[in-house]
Amino acid sequence: MSSSFPIGLIFRQLFERNSSTYTYMLADDESKEAVLIDPVLETVDRDIQVIKELGLTLIYGVNTHVHADHVTGTGELKKKVSSCRSVISRHSGASADLLTVEGDCIKFGKFALKVLSTPGHTDGCQTYVLDDNGKPVVAFTGDALLIRGCGRTDFQQGDAALLYDGVHSKILSLPPTTLLYPGHDYTGRTVTTVDEELKYNRRLTKSKEEFIDIMKNLNLDPPKQIDRSVPANLKCGVFDVPEVQK
Numbered sequence: 240m241s242s243s244f245p246i247g248l249i250f251r252q253l254f255e256r257n258s259s260t261y262t263y264m265l266a267d268d269e270s271k272e273a274v275l276i277d278p279v280l281e282t283v284d285r286d287i288q289v290i291k292e293l294g295l296t297l298i299y300g301v302n303t304h305v306h307a308d309h310v311t312g313t314g315e316l317k318k319k320v321s322s323c324r325s326v327i328s329r330h331s332g333a334s335a336d337l338l339t340v341e342g343d344c345i346k347f348g349k350f351a352l353k354v355l356s357t358p359g360h361t362d363g364c365q366t367y368v369l370d371d372n373g374k375p376v377v378a379f380t381g382d383a384l385l386i387r388g389c390g391r392t393d394f395q396q397g398d399a400a401l402l403y404d405g406v407h408s409k410i411l412s413l414p415p416t417t418l419l420y421p422g423h424d425y426t427g428r429t430v431t432t433v434d435e436e437l438k439y440n441r442r443l444t445k446s447k448e449e450f451i452d453i454m455k456n457l458n459l460d461p462p463k464q465i466d467r468s469v470p471a472n473l474k475c476g477v478f479d480v481p482e483v484q485k
C-alpha cells in the first residue's frame with residue numbers, strides 16, 4: 240500500500256540526464272498556480288513548455304539546497320517567467336526572493352508544501368511535505384534521502400551525524416505509506432516510500448556509528464560541475480552563466 244496525491248493536484252516528475260536530477264512540477268487544477276522543485280538550468284525551456292501546455296502559471300522555483308552538481312534553473316526561470324520567484328532555505332547562505340525555514344508553507348492554490356529542515360548533505364537542505372486532509376502523503380527529499388541511499392557528506396558543510404538524525408526524525412518518521420521523491424537517482428528508480436526505506440536503505444538502516452563510518456569511506460569523485468555550480472547557486476542562478484570547462 241502506498242499513499243496517493245491529493246485530488247486536484249497536478250504532478251509531473253521531470254528528469255535532467257547529465258546530472259540525473261529530478262525536477263518536480265506541482266500545480267493546483269483550480270487556481271492553475273504551479274511550483275517547480277529543483278529546476279535545472281539546461282532544462283528550463285522544457286519545464287516552461289510543460290507549464291504552458293498545461294495552462295498553468297509558475298509562481299515559485301524552489302531549491303531543496305545549494306546544489307554542487309548542476310546550476311539551478313531558478314535564475315533563468317525568473318528571466319523568462321515574470322510571475323516566478325526563487326525559493327531556498329534561509330540557512331543555505333544563498334540569496335533568493337523567499338528564504339524559508341522549518342515550518343514555513345510554500346502555498347500554491349489550495350495546496351502547500353510544508354518545509355522541514357533536513358541538513359547534513361549541506362547545511363541548508365530542506366524536505367517539502369504535501370498533506371492530504373492533514374495527513375502527509377508525499378515528500379520531496381532533495382539529496383537528504385535518495386532511494387536506498389542518501390546524499391554524500393564530504394563537502395559543503397556535510398555532516399553525517401546530522402544527516403542521520405534529521406532523516407530519521409523528519410523523513411523516516413512520516414507515515415510508512417508516504418511517497419518519497421528524491422533529488423536524484425543514478426539507477427533509473429523514480430519513487431520510494433518510508434516503509435521501503437526503513438527496510439531496504441543500504442545506509443540508513445544501519446546504526447548511527449556504522450552510518451558515519453560508511454559515509455567517511457564512500458570515496459566518491461567530486462561532482463564535475465562543482466566549481467561552476469556552487470557560486471551560481473549561492474545566487475539562486477541569477478548571474479552570468481560561465482561556460483562548462485570541457
Ligand SMILES: N[C@@H](CCC(=O)N[C@@H](CSS)C(=O)NCC(=O)O)C(=O)O
Nearest residue numbers: 307308382388389390391461462463464
Ligand atoms: N557524478 C556526479 C556526482 C554524483 C554525486 O556526487 N551525487 C551527490 C548528489 S549531487 S552533489 C551525492 O550525494 N551522491 C550520493 C551517492 O551515494 O552517490 C557528477 O559528477 O555530477
